[in-house]
Amino acid sequence: MEKLRKAVSEIAYTQNHAKLTHLQLSLIPVLHFASSLYKLAHSLHRSLYHYGLFRKHRLPVPVISVGNLTWGGNGKTPMAEFIALFLADSGISPLILTRGYAGGDEAKMLHMHLLGRPKVGGHFSSEKIGAVILDDGMQHWSLQRDLEIVMVSGLTLWGNCHLIPCGPLREPFNALRRGDVVVLHHADLLSEQDLKDIDLMLQQVNKSLPIFFTKMDPCYFFDVGNFIHRRILWAPLISLLLSLRYHLIFRFFDMRFLSCAMSFFEPNDDIEMIRRRLRELEDTFGHKPVVIVTEKDYDRDPEIFKHLDPYEVLALCSELKIIPHRECTEDGFKKLLKGDLKDELQGTYRN
Template sequence: MMEKLRRVVNEIAYAQTLSHLPPLHRSLVPFLSIASSLYKLAVSLRCSLYQRRFFQLHRLPVPVISVGNLSWGGNGKTPMVEFIALCFCHYGISPLVLSRGYGGGDEVNMLRRHLLGTPTKFGVGANRAAVASRLIQKYGYVDIGKSSWHEKQYLDEKVQDSVDSEKIGVVVLDDAMQHWSLWRDLDIVMVNGLTLWGNLQLLPRGPLREPLTALSRADAVVIHHADLVSEHTLKYIESMVLGIKKSVPIFLTKLDPTYLFEVGTINAEIPLTALHEANILCVSAIGSAEPFVKQIQKMGALYVDRIDFSDHHIFHVRFVFVRKLLEDHI
């Protein structure tokens, strides 16, 4: 029941016009609109309280980079966090990745696997300021702005001090644009080039966590899945962003799959050519399934069908149902 309701709300959020929606969907719109108005009031009040310093703003002794977005999932935040962490690791800086651990911590677990063997530290919890302070106290920190560090990198960018490599040099926040209690030095806002901002309404009537004017806080905007949209669409997105903040730099990214793996044996790499001329059923529980499906189609699959679950859906609860669906498609 809840899965169906989430699907209905998602369809409403990304519908261009209400007239094309089924009666059930349209009947929910007034209730969702009321809830969105209340949500907008709460967001405005919270923002005002932080601006007036009613709530404490915590500062950490190391640079803080926030990777976030204005809408709900599927904007490429977690892959960007991984990319940033790897960049710092390459230069001998130990990053601390902070996540709220939503959805059972599946995103953090994925990051742990992908960043295994690097000096990356992980912190999980709703109070990220407290988590960061505890881990910085545990591991210590290094000031990457010191001239001695820059001199060391100039001589050999991959040389690391065995002691300093354990010390935290930078904090990377995953999904933290609305986490205002922690001061950040760089705000990166991710945008899904395919789904964009839906109907431009706030939750739950639409997909937005904040109004588009919040882009004025961005230090950089990244349009994700840029390879799956047209040049015209990219220019349209850029014009919208620059209309809110003229000086913000805009970057384009895409996901570049390298191999497949079997569930349960993730170390066994299967070449992407296995998808060529194959009949594929895409089963997903991610923020935005559309880019995933389009990516599979681009790889030369003969036929592609899909079963979309809500973000962070726990599959084992519905294992029998999923198995039946798979059997029906085979």
């Protein structure tokens, strides 16, 4: 099943069929047929809402939707966290509603990051909620929203531009027109020419569409055995980690600290192979290497890292940052949030 999942994922993000294997090529007709069925079901579903046969619900507070057109990591949850913290710091109590699998890694990350923030809620309480943030809400048509933020991954964009399962699209590309704001995530990993091309492509969909650039910045480590204990990163290490993201690397910092940084760690991987590699590194350098994994990989299966004992395992946490792009700056994004929700927020607190 895992091989099939990977094969389908490679098909979705490969535009040149010459790069596909015979197995993948044999799957394409089946996936095309499944995509046609998905498109038919999607159109029917949208029509039921469009013609009022399915009812859209309005909450008594403003709703900010953070969504995307494709599957995969587009920065939705980090953006939801960014907005929640901004609203909380502005005196507005936000409620975050998450979709997808209950108790998934995104929900766990949100809970851990927002732990101890008194104005941020994960469920309704007696405290007055000033705004709702819908994490992964673009396809949640039953709920009306006041602001639609569409996240786009600069690394993968729209893949082969087909609907799932043949491609990564949840909706046709023209659904971008429903967005009030587009956020290009991982923009720091793209060339200037790529950024210009993507910017032009988005402007062709909607010339007045604000486009913001974002990135993920490493900020601290925590021990996988004690996530409350944080280790703040020092600047040279941050720079190194930024240059090594999304790779499986073994990098020697000095004669006392060796980092094994993994950007993707599957629970089914051969633990013994990794332990053997760690022992080889220890024999080579005379010191125990430190294993560094991403926070998301840790949340997928925290228990698996116990099998790496006695090696120390640290999880790397990152936070979303807005990259200045023409007039689209962090201050501009925050003003847009408050500006679009001003009347609704004022009405909420008057009531």
